[in-house]
Amino acid sequence: MTVHVVKFIDTGVYHCGYHSDKSFGAASYLIVRAEGNILVDSPRYTTKLENNLKMLGGARYMFLTHSDDVADHEKWSNHLGCERILHLLEVDHSTAAVEIKLEGSGPWNLGDDVTLVHTPGHTEGSVCLLYKPHKVLFTGDHFAMGELGWTIAERYNKFSVPKQLSSVKLMLDLDFEWMLPGHGRRTKFRDVEDKNLSLRAFLETKMQLL
Structure with missing residues (x-):
């Protein structure tokens, strides 16, 4: 049987689909790790995806x-027996x-x-996940690459735009090269320095909001 979820090369991370x-x-996304796999946010429940996972x-x-982004979390918890974290x-x-x-x-x-990192802003309890072995940061709705460049989607902010920008600054101290958001484009940086240069440039354009 073929597994239909999509793997990112050399990251041990799969895009689940079934949005x-x-x-x-x-x-x-699904993180495959020896210590126990982690499903990041909830896809739509289907038996086909359940079998693939x-x-x-x-x-x-x-x-x-x-x-x-909790969607069918209860169904997934029941079918996979996974503990939910929020x-x-x-x-x-x-x-x-x-x-x-x-x-x-x-x-x-x-x-x-x-490591789970509290990044308040989009919502008060927004949290990102850093998967250290392959330097992948899962950002949810906190930060993403949109069609016109980096965005915090101010239009959809539910808590505090200044807090969200402060949380973007926290990302400068995190060691990652992949950024996988809930919405927006998946991004691969050349290295951590490239990531920080890009984030600093974004923050400089938003300084008046801090």
Whole structure:
């Protein structure tokens, strides 16, 4: 049987497809790791995708970047037996049963290879996931490359634009070369220096908002 999720070369990360209208069409990813796979945000539930994910080892955790992109989280939790992770500030009646609720400003670790970074702004409890072995940052709706360049999608901000820009500054201290957002283009930098030059240029254009 063929696995239909799409792998990023040499990253151990798969794009799940099956984007859900419940998450405004946001992308979802699977991180394959010896310590237990991590499903990042929720795709639309289908038995075909469930079978494909199980062929890759299922999921130990479902990490939810924020409240917008939870989609079919409960179905996935039931079918894969994964523990869900969401910041307490993002929890509402639909996610009250999430197993792991992050509190405070972190960072939090899932083993030595994964760090969760609080990036408030788009929402108060938005969190990014840094997969250290392959230098991949999953940004949810926090930051992305859009059609016209870098964007924090101010139009859709639900908490604080200045806070969101301050959280973008935090990314200068993170060691990553891939950026995989919920919305927008997946981006590969040449190296960390290239990433920081690009982020600093963006921030300079937004200084009046800080």
